[in-house]
Structures are given as C-alpha cells and as structure tokens.
Amino acid sequence: xxxxxxxxxxxxxxxxxxxxxxxxxxxxxxxxxxxxxxxxxxxxxxxxxxxxxxxxxxxxxxxxxxxxxxxxxxxxxxxxxxxxxxxxxxxxxxxxxxxxxxxxxxxxxxxxxxxxxxxxxxxxxxxxxxxxxxxxxxxxxxxxxxxxxxxxxxxxxxxxxxxxxxxxxxxxxxxxxxxxxxxxxxxxxxxxxxxxxxxxxxxxxxxxxxxxxxxxxxxxxxxxxxxxxxxxxxxxxxxxxxxxxxxxxxxxxxxxxxxxxxxxxxxxxxxxxxxxxxxxxxxxxxxxxxxxxxxxxxxxxxxxxxxxxxxxxxxxxxxxxxxxxxxxxxxxxxxxxxx
Numbered sequence: 619x620x621x622x623x624x625x626x627x628x629x630x631x632x633x634x635x636x637x638x639x640x641x642x643x644x645x646x647x648x649x650x651x652x653x654x655x656x657x658x659x660x661x662x663x664x665x666x667x668x669x670x671x672x673x674x675x676x677x678x679x680x681x682x683x684x685x686x687x688x689x690x691x692x693x694x695x696x697x698x699x700x701x702x703x704x705x706x707x708x709x710x711x712x713x714x715x716x717x718x719x720x721x722x723x724x725x726x727x728x729x730x731x732x733x734x735x736x737x738x739x740x741x742x743x744x745x746x747x748x749x750x751x752x753x754x755x756x757x758x759x760x761x762x763x764x765x766x767x768x769x770x771x772x773x774x775x776x777x778x779x780x781x782x783x784x785x786x787x788x789x790x791x792x793x794x795x796x797x798x799x800x801x802x803x804x805x806x807x808x809x810x811x812x813x814x815x816x817x818x819x820x821x822x823x824x825x826x827x828x829x830x831x832x833x834x835x836x837x838x839x840x841x842x843x844x845x846x847x848x849x850x851x852x853x854x855x856x857x858x859x860x861x862x863x864x865x866x867x868x869x870x871x872x873x874x875x876x877x878x879x880x881x882x883x884x885x886x887x888x889x890x891x892x893x894x895x896x897x898x899x900x901x902x903x904x905x906x907x908x909x910x911x912x913x914x915x916x917x918x919x920x921x922x923x924x925x926x927x928x929x930x931x932x933x934x935x936x937x938x939x940x941x942x943x944x945x946x947x948x949x950x951x952x953x954x955x956x957x
Contacts, residue, residue: 629794636786648774649773700759702743737916770845817948864881864894
C-alpha cells in the first residue's frame with residue numbers, strides 16, 4: 619500500500635447498448651404523442667430498450683467493462699474494487715456490483731458496492747474510486763453505470779411525459795494511479811439537496827409499509843410503481859446547478875470555461891445541455907451529446923458519452939475534460955480531468 623496522495627486517471631473506457639432500437643414513431647403506436655412533441659421537449663429521436671432473457675443490468679455492465687479493461691490492457695482478475703452506479707439493480711438485494719464481479723469471473727474476493735445516486739451516480743462513483751486510489755488503498759478500480767429503465771416505465775399516454783425520456787445501456791471506466799504530474803482526475807465535487815427528493819421519484823415499493831407485497835398486489839396502487847417527475851422544477855434547478863458545479867471544478871483548479879477541451883454532461887435533456895453550453899460559452903465541438911440516439915440512461919449516460927467521445931477521437935492526450943451531472947435527489951456533481 620502506498621500512503622502518499624496521488625492522482626487517478628481513466629485508463630480504459632467502454633460501453634454497451636441493447637440491440638433493440640425504439641424510435642419516436644414506435645412510441646406513437648403505444649401512446650398519444652408525436653415525434654415533434656418528443657423532440658421539441660427532449661431532443662430525443664430514439665432510445666435502446668433491453669431484451670428480456672438477453673440483457674440484464676449486470677451483464678450489460680460486464681460487456682461495457684470488458685471493453686474498458688481491454689483498452690486499459692488489463693484482465694478481470696486485475697480489478698481490485700468495483701463501484702457500480704445504478705437505480706435499476708437486478709435484484710432488490712444483493713446489489714449489482716457483486717453480480718458484475720460474478721459476470722466477469724473475478725476470482726479474488728474484491729470489494730464491490732452499489733451507488734444509488736441516479737443521474738449523478740456515475741460521477742459520484744468515479745469520485746469514490748478516485749479517493750481510494752489517491753490514498754493508495756487500491757490501484758485498479760472498475761467504475762460502472764448501468765441501467766434498465768424500460769421495464770419500469772408507464773408506457774401509456776398517462777406516463778408519456780416521463781416514459782419517452784429514458785433508455786437502457788451501460789458504460790464503464792477503469793481507473794488507476796496517474797504517473798504524469800498534473801494529469802488525471804484533478805478534483806471532484808459532489809452535492810445534494812434532499813428537500814427536493816420527491817420532485818423526481820419512484821416511490822414504491824417502499825419498505826415503510828407493514829406489508830409492501832400486499833401494496834404491490836393491489837392494482838389500484840399501480841401508478842405508484844412508476845417514475846414521477848415535476849419536469850418544470852427539475853429543469854429550473856438543472857440549468858442552475860450544471861453551470862455552478864462545472865465552474866466550481868474549473869475554479870478549484872485555476873481554469874476558465876474557454877480552457878475546456880470537452881464537456882460531457884449527463885444526457886438529461888438536449889434543451890438543458892444547450893442551455894448549459896450557451897451559459898458556459900462553449901462551441902459545438904467542446905460539448906458532447908448523444909441523447910438523440912439513446913435517451914436518458916441515468917447513471918450510464920456519462921460513461922456511454924465518454925466512451926463514444928473517445929471512439930470518435932474527440933478527446934486526446936492532454937485535453938481538459940469535465941464530466942458533470944444533475945438529477946434526482948436532487949444531487950449534482952462534477953469531475954475535472956486532465957487527460
């Protein structure tokens with residue numbers, strides 16, 4: 619164990635999305651909506667939905683993880699810790715982190731835990747991994763965001779305001795100590811504001827019931843099992859918190875917005891991303907968006923976008939990259955990385 623503080627860096631990235639493509643035209647057959655209505659409010663044209671019996675939260679994470687490990691030049695048994703961000707675990711318990719350990723065939727009894735911070739989950743998870751590496755406790759940490767939303771959405775006119783937004787997928791990064799001075803993860807910044815917890819929520823099945831199984835079996839309670847969002851209030855807070863937490867990361871390291879080479883925001887809503895871009899004064903080539911093709915994949919959105927940006931050659935050695943997220947909780951977070 620090396621007890622001196624050190625920076626961590628992202629050594630490998632990877633992502634996986636299910637094969638099933640669900641377009642806005644497909645949703646029109648399931649609910650009273652239009653392609654124009656969806657695109658105007660969210661920017662989304664299509665999303666991926668999982669296939670039962672093929673995709674699980676854990677095995678999608680494993681597919682993304684294998685790609686990240688390959689880029690990092692590592693084998694699964696080289697992983698010393700797993701941090702798994704998800705709001706849609708395979709089971710109520712245990713968490714999906716241990717299931718990913720099993721999927722990857724990791725033989726050593728490495729620590730694995732889940733992070734339940736929804737849209738900010740991946741950046742929170744990355745920050746936790748960064749701290750373990752900084753203190754010298756672990757060297758190779760696998761950080762994952764994976765989600766299956768489509769099985770828990772109200773796919774009807776009643777639920778359209780939420781159900782058109784979300785998609786399924788997984789992204790992963792491998793983190794390790796950085797040997798280049800002044801590079802790697804420069805800082806992370808995490809926040810929450812629990813007074814807004816019910817503004818974006820799946821309330822049931824709550825443990826705060828004498829018999830939650832009886833509650834679920836009562837069909838009159840069905841609506842309580844679906845996500846509920848106060849869209850206007852979420853938007854109002856997101857467009858404030860996103861720029862704040864990005865500026866916080868830049869200020870902490872002596873940078874200005876114009877110094878950024880790439881901003882990868884959580885893919886919540888294209889309108890939010892465009893507002894943040896304008897607020898930060900960033901040109902199109904310095905911000906990455908893929909919500910048009912994948913929708914909002916919550917904890918998976920930042921690593922999927924990061925992986926695609928790397929594949930497209932939009933991030934190169936020496937670049938200053940900011941990851942930022944805002945979502946349910948409310949929680950928000952950022953990480954500034956010198957690539």
